[in-house]
Amino acid sequence: MHVPTEDSRTWWARRLDPHSSLGPRLTLAAAAAAVVLIPFSVIAMLVVSRWSPLRALDERVAHALHAFARSRPDWVGAVQTWTDVFAPTPLRLLVVLLAAWLWWRGSRRVALWAVTTIAAGGALGLLLKLLFGRARPEFLEPVSSAPGYSFPSGHSMTAALASAVLLLMLLPLTDRLPYRGLVRAAMWAAALAVAIGTGLSRVALGVHWMSDVLGGWTVGIAVVAATTAAFETWRGAAHRPVTEGLREARPVTR
Secondary structure (H helix, E strand, C coil): CCCCCCCCCCCHHHCCCCCCHHHHHHHHHHHHHHHHHHHHHHHHHHHHHHHHHHHHHHCCCCCHHHHHHHHHHHHHHHHHHHHHHHCHHHHHHHHHHHHHHHHHCCHHHHHHHHHHHHHHHHHHHHHHHHHHCCCCCCCCCCCCCCCCCCCCCCCCHHHHCCCCCCCHHHHHHHHCCCHHHHHHHHHHHHHHHHHHHHHHHHHHCCEEEEEEEEHHHHHHHHHHHHHHHHHHHHHCCCCCCHHHHHHCCCCCCC
16 A cells, blocks of 8 residues: 655645644644734735724724813823833833743743744834824824834834733743732733833824724734744754643743
């Protein structure tokens, strides 16, 4: 009986071979990245086509929040502080510092994944801004300002991306903590608060449309999904259990 060799099998047969070191994992990695990018693609097409319902919603939300901000300068100060604290640069620096610590403790794959993810997100965000070239909202009496193009929101993208990366890096470290469930719930709540609060702060300050923020969130999540899937595939190719996932982030015992 003839047994097909690796070279003689079809591309699909190789991709779906459960005994291959890559096999289904490579297929699932590509599928995951594609599926997560669908929401962003939809938002981007609506932005480019200047879809009337989306434009109307963007303008209605922007003008309502601007009117609210104009009457409450103290509130504007608090929102500006939030958006400055959770700006891209501080969040990227935090990820890099934690990655450096994990590298020193021996979790080098996770550290490399984190730095690669944050760098890829920054590069992709800049590229997309230049590609779409969307203008920011304009008001006669603005409460804040920001340079560059509007879509997608860089603050929103980085907040979603960095929050997810930090969460994935830190969750395994809670395995042996008392009240682990409570700690993990608090970590999830903090990650969501940073991602959502930062995105909404950009609309509240009048420097982004709501669709910019939605686009930023989806791009950030897509980058994390793609790099995480690639990381899991890399582990599988190295014949390490894929089910261990990012638990490699647990510091080694010295």
